[in-house]
Amino acid sequence: MTSSPQLTRRGLGAAAVLGAAAVPLASVAPAVAAPAKGGHHGGDLDTQVEERLAAMSTEQKIGQLFIAVGYGATVDEAREENTTSAGVATTAEIISTHHVGGLIAFAWSGNVDSIEAAAGWTAGAQRAAAEAGEVPLMIGIDEERGVVKRLPAPATALPGAMALGASRSEVHARRAARITADELAAVGFTQNYAPLCDVNVNAQNPVIGVRSVGADPGLVADLASAQLREAQKRGISATVKHFPGHGDTATDSHVGLPVIDHSREELDEIDLPPFRRAVEDGVDAIMTAHIVVPALDDSGVPATLSHPILTGVLREEIGFEGVIVTDSLAMEGVxxxxxDDRVPVEAILAGADQMLMPPDLAVAIGGVRAAVESGEITAERLDDSVRRILRQKARRGLLDGAPEVDPGRAERKLGGRDALRAAERIAGDAATLLVEGSALPLRRGARVVVLGAGSAAVQDALVAALEDRGLEASRGAAADAAGADLAVALTSSSSFVTPAAQVTAVKEAAATGTPVLHAALRNPYDVVHVGEVDTSIALYSDARCSLRALAGIVVGRVSPAGRLPVAIPTADGTGEAFAYGAGLG
Incomplete structure (x- = not known):
């Protein structure tokens, strides 16, 4: 495990500069992770891949380069959202017509309304691929846990990457990855677009934040690699993201094109070490970032479309031989x-292998087909990408056939007692005490009012957890704090600035004279905005396990053991209020 970095900030939007690189920067040949049960390795794997490649048509090879969204609760459901320039299609028709290499699932696309439905959808997709004579699909999902969690209950709600960073525990990182991988496999998923290798050194970052382990490249590398190794050991392809590093942006690449102004030296010290470690540890796939990095490519194109970045740095310098997958091609940053017909061509010419979520699948495939027919994308270049994709599938056992999934029994394999206990243990070890007063612990029967941020469901879950600890708890407004023994005021910010209404609620509760326990449910920066409180704790999460850990802290049954994995600036951004590693527990 790494020690705390020495951070020098150039204001809120600047990078933290380390005195020395936290992990070795020398490139080494990527390790080959153990194949999943039923997979192949060595010469057998190569033979299997080459035989499959030789049997594929050009159209099938092009299709392998695409990961599509298939809308609907079943693969036979025709939904208007599946409309492309080729017309409305079911997911099964997308598979058979476009020969796609894989699919990605979301709640908003209707694939994961329930665990049974999600398992039925993945099984149906693999069945459709088999019936069409296609290669088994790589079916992926963004299951980072924390704030990015796609599977519904009873999937285990875990605190997320920054909570793991606060715990400083590789054991917790492996445990979280094991729970997630086993639950994904039970539902039929074969690839997870996680973990993040972004080093979050910018408090203003609107898109990364608690999705990152933190601000220390060594800590990020340690925990991300622990997670990717555990996932792949359990048959799930890991995908680290977002190369070459999205941690120091003040623009969301979903809606704009961020620029990373790090020097090459800063990139080598801050952004690239976690990706180097992931390559050393045999990660299956790396996702690109839609960000401009002038120190690596001064052309102004995003990294996703940059030959100097994807081929020059990732392939040739770092030595990555696995699959390079783009971030969503529907995002504005790319x-x-x-x-939309040209973006995938530029990505392939830059060095990418798979195109994720093109906004119009038929248009995107048409653009690549035209480039192949003209010779702009050579047959050799096309085969290179398909070979890498097939090799990934072979390493996870997919070329031997799709995994067997029983939709009716899948739910029983999620959210077990051991997983829930592990989640609470992680949450308690992550909770970071930043301001310590005299109000805690509370005696049995004390009256507590819960107020502020969080949905009614979140607040009710905290009320229930407090009641389980023997307290008299209720949900209310700031004025209801008067006369209570404690007000628990929740905040939740997606960037550095805490919403004004939340700040007002905390201050109004404090004005009643009742001791206030402030709990930050997402970014830890809220503490510098809410004014004076008796106690302040960063939870990094509003998951049930974090709320239960908070209730345990209130009665003295749980010790908040976390340490900040990021520095917290002063409210005006001119200084540092809490140093990296701070924590009073």
């Missing part, structure tokens, strides 16, 4: 310079 659509600022080229049309």
């Amino acid at each position: 659509r600022t310079m080229f049309g």
Whole structure:
């Protein structure tokens, strides 16, 4: 485990500069992770891949380069959202017509309304691929846990990456990855677009934040690699993201094109070490970032479309031989310079292998087909990408056939007692005490009012957890704090600035004279905005396990053991209020 970095900040939007790199920067040949049960290795794997490649048509090879969204609760459901320039299609028709290499699932696309439905959808997709004579699919999902969690209950709600960073525990990182991988496998998923290798050194970052382990490259590398190794050991392809590092941006690449102004030296010290470690540890896939990095490519194109970044740095310098997958091609950050037919061509020429979620699948495939027919994308270049994709599938056993999934029994394998206990243990070890007063612990029967941020469901879950600890708890407004023994005021911010209404609620509760326990449910920066409180704790999460850990802290049954994995600036951004590693527990 790494020691705390020495951070020098150049204001809120600047990078933290380390005195020395936290992990070795020398490139080494990527390790080959153990194949999943039923997979192949060595010469057998190569033979299997080459035989499958030789049997594929050009159209099938092009299709392997695409990961599509298939809308609907079943693969036979025709939904208007599946409409492309080729017309409305079911997910099964997308598979058979476009020969796609994989699919990605979301709640908003209707694939994961329930665990049974999600398992039925993945099984149906693999069945459709088999019936069409296609290669088994890589079916992926963004299951980072924490704030990015796709599977519904009873999937285990875990605190997320920054909570793991606060715990400083590789054991917890492996445990979280094991729970997630086993639950994904039970539902039929074969690839997870996680973990993040972004080093979050910018408090203003609107898109990464608690999705990152933190601000220390060594800590990020340690925990991300622990997670990717555990996932792949359990048959789930890991995908680290977002190369070459999205941690120091003040723009969300979903809606704009961020620029990372790090020097090459800063990139080598801050952003690249976690990706180097992931390559050393045999990660299956690396996702690109839609960000401009002038120190690596001064052309102004995003990294996703940059040959110097993807081929020059990732392939040739770092030595990555696995699959390079783009971030979603529907995001604005990659659509600022080229049309939707041209973006995938530019990505392939840059060195990418798989195109994730093109906004119009037929248009995107048509663009690649035209480039192949003209010779702009050579047959050799096409085969290179398909070979890497097939090799990934072979390593996870997919070329031997799709995994067997029983939709009716899948739910029984999620959210077990051991997983829930592990989640609470992680949450307690992550909770970071930043301000310590005299109000805690409370005696049995004390009256507590819960107020502020969080949905009614979140607040009710905390009330229930407090009642389980023997307290008289209720949900209310700031004025209801008067006369209570404690007010628990919740905040939740997606960036550095805490919403004004939340700040007001905390201050009004404090004005009643009742001791206030402030709990930050997401970013830890809220503590510098809410004014004077008796106690302040960063939870990094509003998951049930974090709320139960908070209730345990209130009665003295849980010790908040976390230490900040990021520094917290002063409210005006001119100084540092809490140093990296702070924590009073």
